[in-house]
Amino acid sequence: MSPDKEMTPEEQLAALGMAQQGMQRAAGYGAKLLGTYCIILGVLMGGLAALLQLYRPDENFTGFIVIMVLFAIAVMAISLAYGKLYRSLPRGHSKMYLRGFTISMVLYAVAVALLGAGSMGWGVIALIWIIVAAPLSLTGIAMVRK
Amino acid sequence: MSSHARERLNDDFSNPVRLSLMGSLQAVDEADFKSLKEAIGISDSVLSRHLSALEAGGYVQIKKGYVGKRPRTWAKLTSSGQEAFAQHVQALKEITGLG
Secondary structure, three states: OOOOOOOOHHHHHHHHHHHHHHHHHHHHHHHHHHHHHHHHHHHHHHHHHHHHHHOOOOOOHHHHHHHHHHHHHHHHHHHHHHHHHOOEEEOOHHHHHHHHHHHHHHHHHHHHHHHHHOOOOHHHHHHHHHHHHHHHHHHHHHHHHO | OOOOHHHHOOHHHOOHHHHHHHHHHHOEEEEEHHHHHHHHOOOHHHHHHHHHHHHHOOOEEEEEEEEOOEEEEEEEEOHHHHHHHHHHHHHHHHHHOOO
16 A cells, blocks of 8 residues: 555545455454354353352352352453453444443343342352343354354 | 535545455454454555554544553444544545445
């Protein structure tokens, strides 16, 4: 590309198309990376919500602390990895992420509120895992498939 | 009736590199220096010069940070940059008969 050449309107539109095509690869990589991050974070959040039903702080405080610490380490590790690999974010994806994350967080809060309802069966615990993980993980799957 | 499309062209985007930069950034929320460099195919110094010019014009916002010990630069369009560039592209399309 000649950096200082003046272009006709037709040339400008052609150059614009080429530049946007060139950016598609970077945008695709960014979408896959954020999508993978969303899937893992969703599964972790769902897993935490489910495991808290098994290791209730009032019944098994040590187990509760271990789970919380493991969750914090896992989230920190994937966030660090994401930060290291992050290069670009396709248009609109930050809003998609925020929407999925917010819904999963609300569902996580509901799952925590359910701790007061007493012990639950394995089926309900698995359902909690899936329901909490779903919004963020499905957002991630949509990003990866795009 | 609005002015002729040619009068609505923004001179700040008539340079090929700036036009390509704005076009590339239009496709993303944010992109780092290396992604832009690879997408457009220009040298570090040329990219740096034109990004700074676009930032001075208020079209682009530049963020500098570190990933580990390595410095990294990200750029994104400002809302006024998005608006100005959309108008420029619309004017181009009208001139060429595409809009």
